Amino acid sequence: MQALRRFTVRAALPEPLAPLSQLVMNLRWSWHAETRDLFETLDPDLWQRCGGDPVKVLGEVSAERLAALAKDRKFVRRLQDAVDDLEEYLSTPRWYQSLGAEAPASIAYFSAEFGITEVLPQYSGGLGILAGDHLKAASDLGLPLIGVGLLYRAGYFTQGLSADGWQLEHYPSMDPHGLPLKLLRQPDGSAVVIAVPLPEGRTLHAHVWRAQVGRVSLLLLDSDIEENAPSERVVTDRLYGGDEDHRLRQEMLLGIGGVRALRAYCGRTATPAPEVFHANEGHAGFQGVERIRELTEAHGLSFAEALQAVRAGTVFTTHTPVPAGIDRFPKALIERYFAGFGVPLHDLLVLGAEEDPTKFNMAHMGLRLGQRANGVSQLHGHVSRGMFSDLWPGFDESDVPIGSITNGVHAPTWTARELVEMGTQSSSQGDRYDGEDVEHFDGVDKIPASDLWSIRRTLRTRLVEEVRRRIRDTALSRGATEAEVGWTETAFDPDVLTIGFARRVPSYKRLTLMLRDPDRLKALLLDPERPIQLVIAGKSHPADDGGKKLIQQMVAFADDPEIRHRIAFLPGYDIGMARYLYWGCDVWLNNPLRPLEACGTSGMKAALNGGLNLSIRDGWWDEWFDGQNGWAIPTADGVTDHDRRDEVEARAIYDLLSNQVLPRFYERDRNGVPGRWVEMVRHTLRETGPKVLATRMVRDYTRALYVPAAGSARSMAADGYSPARGEAAWRTHVLSHWHDVRVAHVEATGGSDTPQIGSTLDLRAEVELPGLAPEEVEVQAAYGRVDDADGLHDVTTVPMKHEQTDGSRHWFTATVPLERTGAFGYTVRVLPHSAHLADPAELGVVTSA
Numbered sequence: 001m002q003a004l005r006r007f008t009v010r011a012a013l014p015e016p017l018a019p020l021s022q023l024v025m026n027l028r029w030s031w032h033a034e035t036r037d038l039f040e041t042l043d044p045d046l047w048q049r050c051g052g053d054p055v056k057v058l059g060e061v062s063a064e065r066l067a068a069l070a071k072d073r074k075f076v077r078r079l080q081d082a083v084d085d086l087e088e089y090l091s092t093p094r095w096y097q098s099l100g101a102e103a104p105a106s107i108a109y110f111s112a113e114f115g116i117t118e119v120l121p122q123y124s125g126g127l128g129i130l131a132g133d134h135l136k137a138a139s140d141l142g143l144p145l146i147g148v149g150l151l152y153r154a155g156y157f158t159q160g161l162s163a164d165g166w167q168l169e170h171y172p173s174m175d176p177h178g179l180p181l182k183l184l185r186q187p188d189g190s191a192v193v194i195a196v197p198l199p200e201g202r203t204l205h206a207h208v209w210r211a212q213v214g215r216v217s218l219l220l221l222d223s224d225i226e227e228n229a230p231s232e233r234v235v236t237d238r239l240y241g242g243d244e245d246h247r248l249r250q251e252m253l254l255g256i257g258g259v260r261a262l263r264a265y266c267g268r269t270a271t272p273a274p275e276v277f278h279a280n281e282g283h284a285g286f287q288g289v290e291r292i293r294e295l296t297e298a299h300g301l302s303f304a305e306a307l308q309a310v311r312a313g314t315v316f317t318t319h320t321p322v323p324a325g326i327d328r329f330p331k332a333l334i335e336r337y338f339a340g341f342g343v344p345l346h347d348l349l350v351l352g353a354e355e356d357p358t359k360f361n362m363a364h365m366g367l368r369l370g371q372r373a374n375g376v377s378q379l380h381g382h383v384s385r386g387m388f389s390d391l392w393p394g395f396d397e398s399d400v401p402i403g404s405i406t407n408g409v410h411a412p413t414w415t416a417r418e419l420v421e422m423g424t425q426s427s428s429q430g431d432r433y434d435g436e437d438v439e440h441f442d443g444v445d446k447i448p449a450s451d452l453w454s455i456r457r458t459l460r461t462r463l464v465e466e467v468r469r470r471i472r473d474t475a476l477s478r479g480a481t482e483a484e485v486g487w488t489e490t491a492f493d494p495d496v497l498t499i500g501f502a503r504r505v506p507s508y509k510r511l512t513l514m515l516r517d518p519d520r521l522k523a524l525l526l527d528p529e530r531p532i533q534l535v536i537a538g539k540s541h542p543a544d545d546g547g548k549k550l551i552q553q554m555v556a557f558a559d560d561p562e563i564r565h566r567i568a569f570l571p572g573y574d575i576g577m578a579r580y581l582y583w584g585c586d587v588w589l590n591n592p593l594r595p596l597e598a599c600g601t602s603g604m605k606a607a608l609n610g611g612l613n614l615s616i617r618d619g620w621w622d623e624w625f626d627g628q629n630g631w632a633i634p635t636a637d638g639v640t641d642h643d644r645r646d647e648v649e650a651r652a653i654y655d656l657l658s659n660q661v662l663p664r665f666y667e668r669d670r671n672g673v674p675g676r677w678v679e680m681v682r683h684t685l686r687e688t689g690p691k692v693l694a695t696r697m698v699r700d701y702t703r704a705l706y707v708p709a710a711g712s713a714r715s716m717a718a719d720g721y722s723p724a725r726g727e728a729a730w731r732t733h734v735l736s737h738w739h740d741v742r743v744a745h746v747e748a749t750g751g752s753d754t755p756q757i758g759s760t761l762d763l764r765a766e767v768e769l770p771g772l773a774p775e776e777v778e779v780q781a782a783y784g785r786v787d788d789a790d791g792l793h794d795v796t797t798v799p800m801k802h803e804q805t806d807g808s809r810h811w812f813t814a815t816v817p818l819e820r821t822g823a824f825g826y827t828v829r830v831l832p833h834s835a836h837l838a839d840p841a842e843l844g845v846v847t848s849a
């Protein structure tokens with residue numbers, strides 16, 4: 001029989017234990033080991049059985065046990081200590097509190113997924129985990145950030161394997177009351193209900209659940225409520241499931257419902273309204289449309305005027321360099337869903353316009369709605385400028401206003417406790433939150449090599465035990481009998497070089513590249529002197545049969561009795577499993593098709609634990625590989641024959657393993673310590689560790705994007721939004737005259753025919769600006785190296801000074817330094833200029849000589 005409804009019955013907490021519920025409901029426990037220790041003490045067996053889920057433990061622990069603990073003075077004192085520690089964490093000033101009044105009063109952070117703990121499975125992979133780490137680091141730094149997302153009743157999916165290695169998807173049904181969530185309520189105790197209009201007069205309703213992530217609140221919208229018709233109840237059924245219609249409803253709920261939930265939450269809790277809205281990936285784009293609608297209604301602004309005000313306070317982050325990864329809807333669908341929404345349809349459609357006139361592009365809308373935009377590593381910033389350069393016609397790729405902030409990972413979540421306690425990081429909580437801006441992990445230098453090595457072995461051993469447990473369970477679930485799984489007890493070896501490969505399974509990540517030459521891999525696994533062992537995991541999107549075939553191929557290879565004690569595919573990749581891999585693997589392998597990995601964060605988590613990366617120079621590794629923190633797999637960039645490229649790159653991996661990785665790992669000194677290996681581990685902890693921190697990332701976002709965006713938003717909103725009105729009118733005015741702008745003449749004086757380095761060149765440009773004032777443009781001298789076809793490279797630009805006017809003709813001058821020998825070139829260009837522009841390319845127009 002199927003249950004119609006489900007809920008969780010909890011024991012009432014005796015009065016002395018009442019503070020437990022506060023501890024359980026604040027997810028800080030997910031990165032605070034002492035609090036987890038306390039939960040474990042409640043009932044160690046139950047803690048194990050519940051997979052370290054304190055809400056489940058509290059739901060199942062017996063009333064007798066609770067009564068006994070309530071009388072245990074030592075336990076009650078420990079509980080009080082933990083509560084005091086949490087209170088202090090929540091109330092004392094942090095880094096952000098030192099920033100002063102320019103910093104935004106609050107920041108809204110939108111994402112379709114959040115990976116905070118395996119207990120709240122609302123993520124599919126990197127984007128979600130990153131969002132979770134962003135919230136945690138924001139909490140550590142004291143940012144007044146509010147997360148906004150959806151509550152998927154079945155999460156993404158849990159992964160199993162069939163007997164023949166095919167991925168099986170299970171969709172567990174979750175009861176929000178059994179999760180560490182609180183319902184947002186009205187003063188009278190009834191639930192706050194958010195409403196989003198749908199076509200044909202229908203309405204999508206949602207409740208708002210609040211997760212507390214340290215100091216940061218995360219609002220999750222849930223459509224599975226009685227106010228909804230059945231077709232609307234399922235909107236938040238699962239992450240990235242369903243057809244276009246379903247996804248559009250989800251994204252409307254995230255964006256429009258998200259802003260409405262924020263308004264309700266801020267009103268109910270006296271939280272300042274967000275001044276900055278950070279949209280992660282295109283999914284959350286409708287948040288900007290809802291804010292435009294709000295301004296047109298509340299302040300009588302036109303769409304164009306409201307757009308200026310909204311853009312100023314919006315940050316857009318693109319997370320994928322894979323064009324197929326970008327969210328697009330048929331334009332007709334948007335027309336149907338937004339016909340009665342309350343903004344002019346034509347204006348809305350322009351925001352999502354792209355090459356294909358029948359499509360509405362969510363990433364393009366993100367860029368048009370965000371005055372500030374970034375990719376997630378330097379290389380990804382570069383790739384994104386190319387990928388979106390069509391939105392800025394006439395500009396060089398390097399002028400496209402998309403910057404980059406390299407992702408980071410939350411050290412207290414991902415670093416093994418033993419390493420933290422040994423002093424590898426700067427505070428016992430991993431990430432530091434005091435006034436200093438740069439982290440140093442110098443404590444690593446004080447740890448003797450033998451101790452570092454022994455910790456690494458401890459962590460590898462723990463991984464081996466976890467792998468044994470999991471491969472046994474997997475074999476049983478795939479139909480083996482108890483009598484057939486004895487081999488798992490001695491599979492894997494705590495002293496063998498352990499390589500990890502775990503990530504989602506889209507084709508560009510090349511799960512099966514290592515199988516390119518099966519005999520060679522087999523030889524590496526079975527080498528009598530210097531073997532390797534491989535732990536592999538990853539989920540394929542349920543609709544991606546190609547990915548599932550790759551998994552099946554991997555499982556078939558690992559099923560071979562000759563090698564199954566050295567290689568395993570573990571189903572069910574999630575935060576709970578990932579931790580063991582990051583702690584225990586000696587080498588973290590990553591072989592994406594460069595440059596399709598936007599950043600990649602799993603290798604960062606391995607590095608925080610002294611794991612050495614063996615990776616294609618893609619994403620973050622392109623930036624921070626330094627020759628001593630691992631190995632760079634040479635790439636065959638530009639080889640368009642994928643088969644050949646795979647061949648070349650796979651061979652490079654085998655060669656690196658045989659010639660460099662293995663000798664270094666197995667070369668031991670008199671005490672059995674591989675000295676050179678341990679030095680690489682130490683180097684990685686000390687040098688790479690501080691760079692990959694989520695606190696570094698969140699500080700970068702704050703300084704480079706949140707604070708300037710708050711400044712722009714405030715200046716647009718001043719005086720009843722009159723600057724926003726002025727800016728919109730100015731843009732129309734500039735664009736209507738732009739086709740007449742012309743650089744009529746440029747002359748150079750001062751330089752001889754063969755100038756010498758150190759001399760200067762005086763440029764004077766005559767520019768025609770009919771209808772425009774010279775203050776409304778910036779005339780730039782652009783100069784640099786020049787190639788055979790007169791293309792300029794490594795361009796520097798300097799603004800030219802307005803000197804003289806004669807009607808609509810104006811003269812501008814600049815002095816250009818000749819700092820380099822060799823071929824040199826220059827040109828002059830004209831761009832719009834206003835105090836409100838964050839970047840001169842913003843209007844998308846430029847006129848060059």
Ligand SMILES: *Cc1c(COP(=O)(O)O)cnc(C)c1O
Binds near residue numbers: 502503573599601
């Ligand atoms: C870190 C992490 C990811 C993302 O890893 P990538 O290297 O970006 O692919 C995905 N899933 C889990 C469980 C993680 O911990």
